[in-house]
Amino acid sequence: MTSSPIRYERHDNVAVIVSDNPPVNALGAAVRQGLEAYVKQAVADETIGAIVIRCDGKTFFAGADITEFGKPMQDPPLPFLVDMIEASTKPVVAAIHGTALGGGLEVALSCHYRVAVPSAKLGVPEVKLGLLPGAGGTQRLPRVAGVRLALEMCATGNPISAKRAQEAGLVDRIVGEDSLAADAISYAREVVGRPIPRASERSVSPEPETVEAFRRENAKRFRGFDAPAANIACVEKATQVPFEEGVQFERQEFMKLMMGVQSAAQRHIFFAERQAAKIDDVPADTALRPIRKVGVIGAGTMGGGISMNFLSAGIPVTIVEMQQDALDRGTGVMRKNYEASAAKGRMKPEQVEAAMGALTPTLNLQDLADCDLVIEAVYESMDVKKEIFAKLDGICKPGAILASNTSYLDIDEIASVTKRPEDVLGMHFFSPANVMKLLEVVRGAKTAPDVLATVMSLAKKIGKVAVVAGVTYGFIGNRMLMPRQVEANKLLMEGATPEQIDRVHVAFGMPMGPFQMSDLAGVDIGWHRDPSRIENIRDALCAEGRWGQKKQAGFYDYDEKRTPSPSPRVQQIIDEFRAKSGATVREVTDQEIVERTIYPMVNEGALILEEGKAQRASDIDVVWIYGYGWSVYRGGPMFWAQNEETLPKIVAGLEKHGFTVARTLKDAAASGGRLK
Ligand code: 3H9
Secondary structure, three states, X not given: OOOOXXXXXXXXXXXXXXXXXXXXXXXXXXXXXXXXXXXXXXXXXXXXXXXXXXXXXXXXXXXXXXXXXXXXXXXXXXXXXXXXXXXXXXXEEEEEOOEEEOHHHHHHHHOOEEEEOOOOEEEXXXXXXXXXXXXXXXXXXXXXXXXXXXXXXXXXXXXXXXXXXXXXXXXXXXXXXXXXHHHHHHHHHHHOOOOOOOHHHOOOOOOXXXXXXXXXXHOOOOOOOOHHHHHHHHHHHHOOOOHHHHHHXXXXXXXXXXXXXXXXXXXXXXXXXXXXXXXXXXXXXXXXXXXXXXXXXXXXXXXXXXXXXXXXXXXXXXXXXXXXXXXXXXXXXXXXXXXXXXXXXXXXXXXXXXXXXXXXXXXXXXXXXXXXXXXXXXXXXXXXXXXXXXHHHHHOOOXXXXXXXXXXXXXXXXXXXXXXXXXXXXXXEOXXXXXXXXXXXXXXXXXXXXXXXXXXXXXXXXXXXXXXXXXXXXXXXXXXXXXXHHHHHHHHHHOOOHHHHHHHHHHHXXXXXXXXXXXXXXXXXXXXXXXXXXXXXXXXXXXXXOOEHHHOEOOEEEOOOOOEEEOHHHHHHHHHHHHHHOOOOOOOOHHHHHHHHHHHHHHHHHHHHHOOOEOOHHHHHHHHHHHHOOOHHHOXXXXXXXXXXXXXXXXXXXXXXXXXOOHHHHHHHHHOOOOX
């Protein structure tokens, strides 16, 4: 087996089976075949007393090989392999480092003992791919770690630390961070000759109230998703029927999920997210510029949130404001946010101090001279931004990257006021910038490849999912939002209510609809600020001070707790506009709302691709999942359009409502092709 990723070592009476299958030791066919062959060999060898399974590289098995899903499965299947390992007549020890995930943890659970290094993480993240642990994991985990923890791990997919795993009985011993291989062998020697504990033979107590309580507590969190309920049902089954029956049930449920569109969507996003990090015409090994210190201009909501990303990642930040009180207010909010995280146990108090200690507040733009990256986050005015960039050009050191956090404006125009347009790009963060994962990285006409590559890599370091966008008004996300908003407003005039339109969007899987979003962001954003100029419903709302949640009044009325209720006053305003326009008011169906607000987003996405403003359709999906809360089980607008709704249906709907359909969308619908 010369090209096998699995090798066999002998250490006296201990056989060590080692996987070396970079990057994450996924359990592909060759790995499974190697494991099967060597476990058999070790069991058959009378001189072997125990077996260790471990991995080289950065991690223990991170799961089944997801790229094999949807293709005919080669032997041995993982469920067969884990049963075979568990049936071994010699004790088998899993030696865990990195992340034992999914099928990887299932292999570990089929071993009779588990040792792990302190930094290891153990989890069953299948639910995040719309699946469940399909190799006995839902049946063995509750038997080993208890029902409550198994429910939590299977239904949320979040991994646990080695320490917590040890407390739960999932890890038998924590060993030295740097001596896993040797410690696992010693442990294996200790257990030679002991009765072999097999997870499948352990009993599990029926805990109907634990299961019910978990279902109840998490109902809202899992809204719309199929996989969490299936995971819970499998763990529940483990408490009700013998192991073999439970495994059969698990198998059926796994196959149902695997065939469904939700898992296809979630697997699509897993790969789309990783693909988004790649820049088509920039080699992956491009030398990056070092970013040791970041400057942020503006200590408002965006500037503060942006700074927190870097501080949390240990990168010092110099933050600049024009007035002392604004600076104090901004840094005060940052401290409060960190303290709130600490109060929730997400940070230690000393981490709060370390982050705030790495912040240098200043009123002097000159203090940005030693920064490697400067991000301008002032309000949306081209003139103001140009003035700032002209100044930065004079202040910043050669090679510093100059970025604007604009949500709409032309990066090339901003870059044109500097003598170094190759160092300029857009970094469009989403609010709240310390929380939202999306970063649109806007590539100007002259942005240097290493500048782009540096910012894409930095994005990963600060925990963002970055997508490259071209220069176009609103970039990818906000550009697609515009036709949605235009149609939503037209629908109000024709007979729909804000509540109906929002309800349709929430039922579709969005966290909120267009009017709820407007109220949250501020109805007054982009308003001309002249109360006497009332040209549309939005102007009328703004003129009355109905600026959204911050004023407890917008498209909805709000109480002190910001609970919305339909607003009679807004309905009155809508009625007045309808009467003035002479439009016939009619009943608008929910289906029409989908066709007129969501189909045009797909159309706009196709135009963005045609114009080369996004690298690939899947990047658009990533923008919508991580920037706007599009439900991951619907895979993003372009995935949904092509796999669930279908392009011919979308084109027909757009044409029915009189939209001009993007050429590529029409062609793909007619030819059965796809948007690339
Ligand atoms: C399962 O196990 C089902 C079973 O229960 C039942 C079976 C019957 N397969 O994320 P990274 C690739 S379901 C194939 O950037 P990191 C990834 O695409 C599985 N490929 O690294 C990327 O490729 P590229 C349950 C995989 O260090 C490269 O590896 N397991 C897989 O930031 C590096 O990935 C999971 O869901 C895979 N399983 O994070 C775990 N995993 O370089 C999924 C990764 O070409 N994986 N790749 O872009 C992860 O969560 C992270 O990759 C991990 C490393 C934390 C392991």
